[in-house]
Every structure is written in structure tokens, then in C-alpha cells.
Amino acid sequence: MNIQFKKGVLELCVLALLTEKNRYGYDLVNEISKNIQISEGTIYPLLRRLKNVGYVTTYLQESQEGAPRKYYKLTENGLKITGELKNDWFDFVKKVNGLLKGGGKDE
Amino acid sequence: MNIQFKKGVLELCVLALLTEKNRYGYDLVNEISKNIQISEGTIYPLLRRLKNVGYVTTYLQESQEGAPRKYYKLTENGLKITGELKNDWFDFVKKVNGLLKGGGKDE
DNA sequence: TATTAGTATCTTGTATTGCAAGATACTTTG
DNA sequence: CAAAGTATCTTGCAATACAAGATACTAATA
Numbered sequence: 001m002n003i004q005f006k007k008g009v010l011e012l013c014v015l016a017l018l019t020e021k022n023r024y025g026y027d028l029v030n031e032i033s034k035n036i037q038i039s040e041g042t043i044y045p046l047l048r049r050l051k052n053v054g055y056v057t058t059y060l061q062e063s064q065e066g067a068p069r070k071y072y073k074l075t076e077n078g079l080k081i082t083g084e085l086k087n088d089w090f091d092f093v094k095k096v097n098g099l100l101k102g103g104g105k106d107e
Numbered sequence: 108m109n110i111q112f113k114k115g116v117l118e119l120c121v122l123a124l125l126t127e128k129n130r131y132g133y134d135l136v137n138e139i140s141k142n143i144q145i146s147e148g149t150i151y152p153l154l155r156r157l158k159n160v161g162y163v164t165t166y167l168q169e170s171q172e173g174a175p176r177k178y179y180k181l182t183e184n185g186l187k188i189t190g191e192l193k194n195d196w197f198d199f200v201k202k203v204n205g206l207l208k209g210g211g212k213d214e
Numbered sequence: 215t216a217t218t219a220g221t222a223t224c225t226t227g228t229a230t231t232g233c234a235a236g237a238t239a240c241t242t243t244g
Numbered sequence: 245c246a247a248a249g250t251a252t253c254t255t256g257c258a259a260t261a262c263a264a265g266a267t268a269c270t271a272a273t274a
């Protein structure tokens with residue numbers, strides 16, 4: 001899997017998964033890795049960034065299987081941004097595909 | 108336009124445009140910028156990289172409009188890699204869209 | 215007790231790469 | 245000579261994915 005493709009898109013994937021339900025970091029890694037391989041060293045700094053800019057809030061919850069889980073929940077602003085990012089993404093894909101297919105045809 | 112989305116994809120865009128015909132750097136900037144805004148400071152280091160890894164070769168050609176143009180031409184290997192990168196890209200887009208739409212549904 | 219394995223979070227250092235800003239140089243026009 | 249358009253290249257910076265490893269909790273096993 002091309003590492004470079006992932007840049008910036010992972011943030012969108014995380015946000016999109018959080019629109020469904022609140023999740024904790026380890027869960028996000030497993031969920032995303034079904035499609036796109038990522039590691040924990042990527043997710044945790046990203047989640048902290050999302051919290052710092054106010055897109056998510058967090059709360060702790062005990063687990064019967066190990067260390068307590070830190071759940072991430074989208075804020076209202078985070079939800080709004082997610083929508084915008086999604087549109088940006090679809091738009092970007094369209095433009096790239098245009099370049100790949102048509103080249104730069106003027107006629 | 109989200110800067111991060113571009114990472115890694117620009118290389119593919121450049122290679123794809125070169126499959127059509129040989130082009131020089133300034134031309135590539137203008138062609139790609141019709142769809143995705145990029146700057147010259149991005150293209151020239153990228154082109155040097157592509158040359159270093161053997162995906163393209165270069166030749167100089169005089170111009171009646173200014174400085175001589177350095178044309179870039181795909182090598183056989185470069186053409187092969189371009190095909191693979193394209194497949195990777197389409198595959199990647201499919202997977203991201205899967206995450207965005209379905210989330211990580213198990214049922 | 216000690217040890218291992220599984221779950222879960224976090225930090226450090228590194229590599230990649232897009233970009234702003236600016237330097238260089240050629241041609242044409244004034 | 246100067247200015248504008250074309251064209252290439254370099255430097256320094258910022259963003260971010262990752263490998264590797266540290267930490268910590270629970271459960272099972274010896």
C-alpha cells in the first residue's frame with residue numbers, strides 16, 4: 001500500500017468512523033486496518049491533534065479486557081468539518097481521475 | 108484544496124501526463140494546475156526524483172519563448188510503474204470510499 | 215509469586231514530500 | 245538598459261505516517 005496516498009486521508013477516515021459511533025483508539029486501528037493498513041503510532045498522535053483543534057472530545061471507560069479505554073466523540077464542529085472534508089475528498093478524487101484519464105486535453 | 112491529499116498523488120499525475128507525450132516542467136505545472144493547484148517548487152524536485160529512480164529520462168530543447176526547455180520522457184520501467192501506481196490509486200480510493208460510506212460494519 | 219499474552223495508550227526519532235520564497239537565465243518588447 | 249513573460253532550480257519549513265519501544269492493566273498459566 002502506497003504510504004503517500006494515506007496522507008491527510010486517514011484523518012477523514014477516523015472522523016467518518018466517529019460519525020457512526022464513539023470509538024477508542026485501538027478499535028479505530030483495527031477497523032481502519034481492515035481496509036488500509038495503519039499502525040498505532042499513527043492513530044494516537046492524530047487523535048490528540050483532533051482533540052486539540054476541538055473536533056473531538058474524550059472520556060475514559062473501564063474495560064474488562066485490559067487497560068481503560070479512551071473513547072473519542074465528535075463535537076458539533078467536528079461533524080461539520082467531517083462533512084466538508086468528505087466533499088473535498090470526493091472533489092479531489094474526481095479531479096485526479098480527470099487528469100489520469102483525459103490527460104490535459106484542451107479539445 | 109487540502110494539501111495533504113496531494114501527497115504521493117502528484118507523482119502519479121505527472122507520470123500519467125507523461126504517458127501521453129513528453130513534456131517539460133513548466134508545462135506540467137500549468138497542465139496539472141488546471142485541476143489541482145501546484146507550484147514550481149513542487150514539480151522540479153519531484154521530476155529530479157523521478158529521473159534519479161529511472162522512471163524518466165530528459166533531453167533539452169531550445170525554445171523561441173525563453174529559456175531552453177528540459178523535456179521529460181517516460182522509460183519502459185516508468186511506464187510499467189505508472190500502470191501499477193494507477194491500479195494502487197483506484198484500489199485505494201475504493202477502500203477509502205468503503206470506509207466513508209459503510210463505516211466498519213460487521214453485520 | 216512470576217511470567218506470559220492480549221488489550222490499550224503514548225512518545226521519540228526518522229523519512230517523505232508539498233510549498234513559499236527567491237535566485238538564475240533566456241527572449242522579446244519598449 | 246529595463247521590464248515582462250517563459251522556464252529551471254535551490255533552500256528552508258511544515259505536515260504527517262511509521263517503526264520501535266515504553267507503559268500499564270487483566271487474565272491465564274506455571
